[in-house]
Amino acid sequence: MVIDTSNCYPHLSGRIEAVEDGVVESVYTPELLGRPVVKAWNAALAETQRTKGVPAGPPGRIAIPVAGDSGEAKRVAMRLVDDTGFDPYDAGALADSWRWQPMGPAYCTELTLEELPAALAAADRVKDAAVRDSMAERFAALGADPTLEDAVEMNRAAHR
Template sequence: MVLSVPFARIPTVVGLFAAVPSETVVIDTSNYFPHLNGHVDAVDRGQVESVWAAGQLGRPVVKAWNAALAGTLETRGVPAGTPGRIALPVAADSIQARRVGMRLVDESGFDPFDAGALADSWRQQPTGSRPRATGTAR
């Protein structure tokens, strides 16, 4: 299941997942832009966006397709093996969920790059800001 909503709106769609099996992998494509969609206190205090999203959804979350602009996703996907194929990071806590995300990224025309666990997915956010352990806003 692919979830593409403004990041701060994730809590408003949680109810849609009530009937979805708990093992269903959710691909989260969102990015945290508080100036556009509102602040999320936990993230402002340093929690990694994807970790927060996984907690809200209660499902295995894969962070993918969020590190490229929409135009890139629309026009730059090419078959595997094509010279110059763009790589996109894929992060998830579950190896199985990460494999699902990586397969889908590959099928969509991009080389999947294993970006590790959700706790490290801050690296693929547009701001690239490392969460602060002090709890201060970033």
């Protein structure tokens, strides 16, 4: 099993024909690798992962969506998410993982387990791709030294 923590950014990784043709990037990856893949941690910024993980129990714990086509592999990934200080959220099959791709409403917005389902449901592949493609402009507007809070707020504001 592979836990894929990455995101597809066409301007960085280049054009992937299958993804451009509508195949969900997380579905393409296991085909490419020939191994089961679970998608996790890619909806949280590195600094969020480094500084905001807390033991289970307190209100406001940040949730991490997890998707996979193997129930056992997904359970392993969800235990690991919990162990790293975040609430795992079963977000379905790999084909559903587009719902928290870059600049969607659930992408790097530090949502709780109660907030995450609505953000995933609000995802729109066309709109989210347009927001993603304006990301460089959005980051430039934050100034020279944006904080983690600035980046999270920018991502949240993109969907208000």
